[in-house]
Amino acid sequence: MIKETTSIQELIDLDKKHFIHPTTAIEQQQADGPSFIFKEGKGIYLTDVTGRTVIDGMASLWNVNIGHGQEEMAEVAKEQMAKLAFTSSFATFSNEPAIRLAAKIASIAPGDLNAVFFTSGGSESNDTAIKLARHYWLLKGQPNRQKIISRSKSYHGVAMGATSATGLKPFRDFTNSIAPDFYHVDGSSIEELRKVIEQEGPETIAAFIAEPIQGAGGVNLPPEGYFKEVREICDEYGILMVTDEVITGFGRTGTYFGIEHFGVVPDMMCFAKGVTSGYAQLGGVVLNDRMHQDFIALSKGTLLHGYTYSGHPMACAVALKNIEIIERENLIENSKQRGEELLAGFKKLQSKHPIIGDVRALGLIGGISIVKDKQTGEGFETQLAPRLVAEAAKNGLICRSVTFDQDTLVFAPPLIITKAEVERMIEILDETFTAVEKEIL
Ligand code: PLP
Numbered sequence: 001m002i003k004e005t006t007s008i009q010e011l012i013d014l015d016k017k018h019f020i021h022p023t024t025a026i027e028q029q030q031a032d033g034p035s036f037i038f039k040e041g042k043g044i045y046l047t048d049v050t051g052r053t054v055i056d057g058m059a060s061l062w063n064v065n066i067g068h069g070q071e072e073m074a075e076v077a078k079e080q081m082a083k084l085a086f087t088s089s090f091a092t093f094s095n096e097p098a099i100r101l102a103a104k105i106a107s108i109a110p111g112d113l114n115a116v117f118f119t120s121g122g123s124e125s126n127d128t129a130i131k132l133a134r135h136y137w138l139l140k141g142q143p144n145r146q147k148i149i150s151r152s153k154s155y156h157g158v159a160m161g162a163t164s165a166t167g168l169k170p171f172r173d174f175t176n177s178i179a180p181d182f183y184h185v186d187g188s189s190i191e192e193l194r195k196v197i198e199q200e201g202p203e204t205i206a207a208f209i210a211e212p213i214q215g216a217g218g219v220n221l222p223p224e225g226y227f228k229e230v231r232e233i234c235d236e237y238g239i240l241m242v243t244d245e246v247i248t249g250f251g252r253t254g255t256y257f258g259i260e261h262f263g264v265v266p267d268m269m270c271f272a273k274g275v276t277s278g279y280a281q282l283g284g285v286v287l288n289d290r291m292h293q294d295f296i297a298l299s300k301g302t303l304l305h306g307y308t309y310s311g312h313p314m315a316c317a318v319a320l321k322n323i324e325i326i327e328r329e330n331l332i333e334n335s336k337q338r339g340e341e342l343l344a345g346f347k348k349l350q351s352k353h354p355i356i357g358d359v360r361a362l363g364l365i366g367g368i369s370i371v372k373d374k375q376t377g378e379g380f381e382t383q384l385a386p387r388l389v390a391e392a393a394k395n396g397l398i399c400r401s402v403t404f405d406q407d408t409l410v411f412a413p414p415l416i417i418t419k420a421e422v423e424r425m426i427e428i429l430d431e432t433f434t435a436v437e438k439e440i441l
Contacts, residue, residue: 008049009036035393041068044414044421046398054224055427057392057399059414062215062247062365063273067414072320073279080317089118091302091312099312101319105275105286108323111265115292118284122246122272123157125283126209129268130161130241131305133207136240136291139298145206149196149239151187153404154210155215156244165209168217182404183402187220202237204297207268215230215247218408219367221360225261234267240267246283247365250274251326254336254363261362265309267291277322280315296399331415338422339363342411347428351434354441355384364415366430370407371441381409384436391435397428 012033021029036048047053084378087095103118119125130148137145154167163171164179172178185192213219236240248258249271272283339361346359372380385401392399403410
C-alpha cells in the first residue's frame with residue numbers, strides 16, 4: 001500500500017516490482033523505471049509527482065479529446081454512480097443512459113448506421129464487429145463467409161480477433177498462434193485487395209476492416225479515392241465493410257468520424273477512446289439498418305455475444321456529457337482549424353530540418369517521418385524517433401514514436417488545444433530537432 005508519505009523513489013520501486021505496464025519495453029521499465037508518474041491533468045497539460053508539467057501531445061492514447069480535468073465529467077460520473085452505477089444490459093434489461101447514448105450515436109453516425117452494440121473498449125469493439133460479421137453470414141445462409149481482410153499497417157487492438165486483424169506483424173508474432181481466417185493486404189493497393197478476394201473466393205469473405213486513417217501504424221492517410229473503391233469492391237462481392245474509428249471518431253480528424261472525409265458509409269463502424277475522452281471505459285459498434293433488420297428477422301434464440309459492461313450506465317452517462325462538451329465547445333471545428341495550423345507548423349519544420357521527410361495531418365492527428373536523406377527517403381540505421389521523443393519530453397512535450405519498419409513521430413493533442421498552444425508545440429519540436437541534429441549530423 002502506498003502511504004501519503006511514500007517517497008517518489010518508493011513509487012518507482014513499487015512500479016518496477018508490481019506493475020506490468022501494457023505495451024511496454026519491460027527490460028527498459030526495469031532498468032529505468034517510469035519516465036513520468038502523472039498526478040494530475042488540466043486542459044492539454046499533465047503534471048507528474050515531481051511537479052514537472054508537460055503538453056500531452058498525444059491526448060494520452062489518442063483519446064482525451066476534451067482535455068484533462070473537465071469537472072463536469074466528474075460530476076456526471078458521481079451523480080450516475082450514486083444513483084445507479086451498474087446494472088446489466090443482457091436480455092431485456094436496459095437503462096436510460098445506454099438508451100440515450102445509443103440514440104445520440106445513431107444521430108451523429110454517418111448514413112444509416114443506427115443501431116449500437118456497446119463494449120468496454122476498442123479491442124472488444126473490433127472483436128465484436130468480426131464476430132457479428134461472421135454470425136451475420138451464418139444467419140444469411142452463407143456459412144462459408146468467415147474470412148476477414150485487413151490492411152498491413154493496421155492496428156485493431158489486442159483481443160484475439162483484433163490482434164489477428166492487426167496488420168502490424170510484431171503484434172501477431174507476440175504469441176506463436178493466432179486466430180485462423182485472417183488475411184492482410186497492402187493498405188494502399190486496391191488491386192491487391194481485389195486479387196486476394198478473388199484468390200480466396202469472394203463467397204468465403206465475411207468482412208473487410210480498416211482504420212480511415214491508420215494511427216499506430218504511423219498516421220497514414222489513404223490514397224486518393226481509396227475508400228470509394230473499397231466500398232465499390234465490397235458491394236460488388238457482397239462483403240461487409242467495417243471501419244475502425246477507435247482513434248478517428250468523435251472529432252479527432254476535424255469531422256465527427258474519419259470516414260466522412262471519404263464520402264462513403266460502412267456497414268459497421270467501431271468506436272471507443274474519444275466517445276468518453278478516456279473519462280470512462282467504453283466502446284461499441286454501430287450497425288447499419290440492413291444488418292440490424294436482418295438480425296431481427298433471422299436470429300433464432302439468443303444473440304450470444306455480450307460483455308458484462310456493455311451499456312454500463314456510468315460510462316454511458318459520461319459519454320453523453322463528453323459529446324455534449326464536444327458539441328457545445330465546437331471542438332470538431334477547432335480540430336479542423338488547429339489541425340491546419342499543426343500541419344503548417346510541420347511544413348515549416350520540414351523546410352528547416354534536414355532529417356524531416358514526409359509530414360502529414362488531418363484535423364488533430366499528425367505524423368512526421370524521419371529520414372537520413374530527403375531525396376531518396378532513406379532512413380537512419382538506428383531509428384531516431386525514440387531519441388526525439390525523449391528529447392521532446394525533456395523540452396515539455398509528450399509525443400510518440402512508431403518504429404515498425406519506419407521512423408516516425410506521431411501526434412494527437414486534445415481537441416481543445418488553442419492556436420498559441422499549437423505554436424508552442426511547434427517551437428518545442430523545433431528545439432528538439434535542433435538538439436538531436438546537433439548530436440548526429
Ligand atoms: N483500434 C484502433 C485503431 C486503435 O488505435 C486501438 C488502440 O489504440 C484499438 C483499436 C484498441 O483499443 P483498446 O486499446 O481500447 O482495446
